[in-house]
Amino acid sequence: MQTHQLFLELKNTLSQYTEEFEIESKLFICHFLKWEPNTFVNHLSDDIPKEISKEIKSSVKKRMEENIPLAYLFKKWPFRKNTYSTSPGVLIPRSDTEYLVEKAIKLIQENNISTIYEIGYGSGIISIELAKEYPDCSIVGWDISKDAYNLANKNLHTLIPAPSTSISKMQPYSRQNNIPIFYQNDFFEIYDSYAFDFSNTLFISNPPYIKTDVIKTLEPQVSLWEPKEALDGGESGIDFYEKFLAWYSTKLANRPPSKGFVLFEIGYDQQREMEKLSEKYKLKLSVNNDLQNLPRVCLFTN
DSSP: BBBHHHHHHHHHHHTTTTTHHHHHHHHHHHHHHOOOGGGGGTTOBOOOBBHHHHHHHHHHHHHHOOOOHHHHHEEEEEETEEEEOOOOOOOOOOHHHHHHHHHHHHHHHHTEEEEEEOOOTTSSSHHHHHHHHOSEEEEEEEEEEEEEEEEHHHHHHHOOOOOOOOOOOOOOOOOGGGGGGGSOOOOOHTTTTTTTOOOSSEEEEEEOBBHHHHHSOOOOOOHHSOGGGBBOOOOSSOHHHHHHHHHHHHHTSSSOOOEEEEEEEEOOOOOHHHHHHHHHHHEEEEEOOTTOOOOEEEEOOO
């Protein structure tokens, strides 16, 4: 079977499942043949071995029957210019978060930020991308999930190779290496005991921000597969923001004046809630829209 024949067959099958049947058909073929998607048209007349064709069809069937996300099927997913390992139990990288990273990069450059703290690092994409852009920054992250801890360190070792072969494959790097340190902790259990630097420092997070009663209405590949703790923002959707900013504003009030930055991804309908929080905790707020002109990133400053 040639590529164009399999492509047509997959499109017919997937059209019963998703509106993105053409894109997904191409991604399935490219994944199993190890082709770059932008070279797909160059392979339309290639013969695909029978065993690989069978494997692709089986994977498509699994995708449809179990509603399993492509990122979990493929065990990897692109983010910005890099490819990250993925696994069930850890939130899948999304393009919305690329916008958060771009804003962080600009903020770090303009303000000469040297310390970054990430809350809820998931697969490690934010901290790793920032470390690759600014290797001299000190970056520390926390996530309550053991799955996230293991996956983030796997991605870290893949995308920022260890400077010494003596470092064990799955052990976190030491602070002296100037690359991210990932801890498996609940940030809100350690935030009063950790020695944070609040001077010219960036706190960053893509926290859970979906209202609890909305979770069950999400498409099955999200509601059935992705970790609820990374999605559920409580009844109002803003539990994380409220708890963090209450702590942050108290810490600032008890310290000498210094410039600090808090950068969050938010839901498209949460700008007004962020405005209320900025007023409540006496912080300045700016909100940036994404490419769809929807509120996506908010910046709190003192």
